Amino acid sequence: xxxxxxxxxxxxxxxxxxxxxxLYFALLVASVIPLTLLYIGSASYLIGIILLVVFIYNIxxxxxxxxxxxxxxxxxxxxxxxxxxMIAVLGAAGVVASSYFIVETASYIxxxxxxxxxxxxxxxxxxxxxLPELVTSLDSIKKGHADLAIGSIVGSCFLNITLILGIxxxxxxxxxxxxxxxxxxxxxxxxxxxxxxxLSNEKMGWREGAIFLSIYVLFLATRVGLG
Numbered sequence: 001x002x003x004x005x006x007x008x009x010x011x012x013x014x015x016x017x018x019x020x021x022x023l024y025f026a027l028l029v030a031s032v033i034p035l036t037l038l039y040i041g042s043a044s045y046l047i048g049i050i051l052l053v054v055f056i057y058n059i060x061x062x063x064x065x066x067x068x069x070x071x072x073x074x075x076x077x078x079x080x081x082x083x084x085x086m087i088a089v090l091g092a093a094g095v096v097a098s099s100y101f102i103v104e105t106a107s108y109i110x111x112x113x114x115x116x117x118x119x120x121x122x123x124x125x126x127x128x129x130x131l132p133e134l135v136t137s138l139d140s141i142k143k144g145h146a147d148l149a150i151g152s153i154v155g156s157c158f159l160n161i162t163l164i165l166g167i168x169x170x171x172x173x174x175x176x177x178x179x180x181x182x183x184x185x186x187x188x189x190x191x192x193x194x195x196x197x198x199l200s201n202e203k204m205g206w207r208e209g210a211i212f213l214s215i216y217v218l219f220l221a222t223r224v225g226l227g
Contacts, residue, residue, distance in 0.1 A: 022062055023150065023199065026158035029054060031192045033161050034178075034185040043176040048169030055162035095132040102128035119223050122184055130156075150199070157192070187219040 033051065037043050106124040111117075133156055137149040169176070178185075191212060198208050 022058075023154050024196065025058065025061075026154045027192050027196050029058070030154075030157040030161050031189050034181075034188060037178045038182055038185050041177070041179055043165070043169055043178055045170055048166045051162045051166030051169070055159070055166060058158065058162070099129050099132060102131065116223075118180065118184075122223065123220065146204075150204075154195070183219070183222055187215060187222075191215050 033054075037047065040047075103125050106128060107120055110120045110124055133152060137152055140146070140149040140152070194208075194211060194215070198204050
């Protein structure tokens with residue numbers, strides 16, 4: 001039985017413990033790693049390797065969880081697997097193309113009017129790369145797959161912090177001064193803590209959504225003021 005949103009804006013507590021632990025671990029990593037980097041003051045090649053190790057470890061744990069869970073039979077649809085794979089590949093290609101177009105055009109416009117690069121990265125680029133995820137999450141909710149939406153959101157945060165940042169630090173010949181991102185890290189930590197609290201209390205509705213939007217608006221106001 002999957003997670004669903006009820007009329008009183010609460011989760012139905014039907015998520016397996018293994019999946020719940022995976023969500024909390026991902027949130028913990030997404031919170032601890034930025035704070036650790038902020039304490040160190042910089043990120044380099046070695047940090048990138050550590051992040052990749054954390055990512056691989058989590059994938060290994062998730063694979064063990066997946067093998068332990070029962071899988072529903074889908075004999076009638078098995079012959080259409082190739083079609084589903086092709087649709088998924090084409091959809092992923094469309095996501096990459098659309099995100100690239102949005103990021104490139106919006107970034108050019110922002111730079112033309114003198115918006116700081118940090119603000120561009122935390123707003124326009126972040127929004128552009130997250131729009132496909134927003135559409136996927138909304139579609140998942142409409143079809144009654146709230147667990148898929150939450151897993152996608154939390155998993156995306158974890159993947160960005162570990163795999164994406166890890167590969168970037170390994171491939172890029174430079175050191176990143178994390179102190180320049182202190183405000184962003186703090187706001188991310190606040191959002192992660194709120195999400196963990198809402199999940200633990202099995203509450204997720206429009207009020208919780210308004211809180212997250214308020215945090216983001218406050219972050220934008222802070223960054224624009226500093227910029």
